[in-house]
Amino acid sequence: MSRAPIPVPVVGVLAATALLAGCTAAPPAARPAPDPAPSASTAPSPTPSRPATGDLVLGPGGFAALPLGTRAADLDPATAMASFDPEACPGAVAGYEGLWAVDPSYAAENPFGPDTAFAVAGVDDVITRIDLYNGDVAVEGGLRVGDARADVEAAYPDAEQLVHGGGVSTVYLVPGDGGVLQIEVAGDDERYWADSATEPxxxxxxxxxxxxxxPYGIAGSDNVLGDCPL
Known part of the structure; x- marks a missing residue:
């Protein structure tokens, strides 16, 4: 006599299938995006400015920031060391009707001339001369107004000398790039200089x-910058 097949419980098969389905591996978690590389910071450009009095050095060709030959039209008013008024001196000799004025930031005390650390003059609107009347600004070679004759001769042993006014002063001529330095030293006659701030x-x-x-000397003359020419 044959036996009937033993039925397989369907519930068990379904449970096994569900169990296998529950064992399926979860997908890998997405990696976070890397932080963006920091952008290179650009340092702000320094604001252009006028050089300080203590940084100025006068050479044969003038100042680095204000050389001889500079035209008024070439200057930026925001940084210019000097400005030009073309109508300041009406009636003056042709070419000298204008007047250069040094920026007030260079105010200084002088024994004569304008109360600025330096003075500027020119023909028309072109700078042809820059003067120092006190020791606030250095001269190429390390000299300053107020230094002794021996200092000049040590700094410029080969300088040509111009005796002015019969010995009232001596002008030492130092040529270089762009012009000539004229260094004027007071004579040794104490009586002549007795009533001035100049030391013989x-x-x-x-x-x-x-x-x-x-070449020229200014001792005993009115050839001092700062005012309209006579």
Missing amino acids: GHVFAVRAVTADTE
Whole structure:
């Protein structure tokens, strides 16, 4: 006599299928995106400014920031060390009707001339001369107004000398790029200089002039910058 097949419980099969389905591996978690590389910061450009008095050095060709030959139209008013008024001196000799004025930031006390650390002059609107009347600004070679004759001769042993006014002063001529330095030293006659702030035998004025300027002295004259020419 044959036996009937033993029925397989359907519930068990379904449970096994569900169990296997529950064992399916979960997908890998997405990796976080890397932080963006920091952008290179650009340092702000420094604001252009005028050089300080203590940083100025007068050479044969003038100042680095204000050389001889500079035209008024070439200057930026925001940073210019000097400005030009073309109508300041009406009636003056042709070419000298205008007047250069140094920026007030260079205010200084002088024994003569304008109350600024330096003075500027020119023909028309072109700078041809820059003067120093005090020791606030250095001269190329390390000299300053107020230094002794021996200091000048040590700094410029080969300088040509111009005796001015019969010995009232001596002008030492130092040519270089862009012009000539004229370093004027007071004579040794104490009686002549007795009523001035100038010490005999010492530098009392320095100027940078164009190379085609004839050497000259200003001692005993009105050839001082700052006002309209007579």
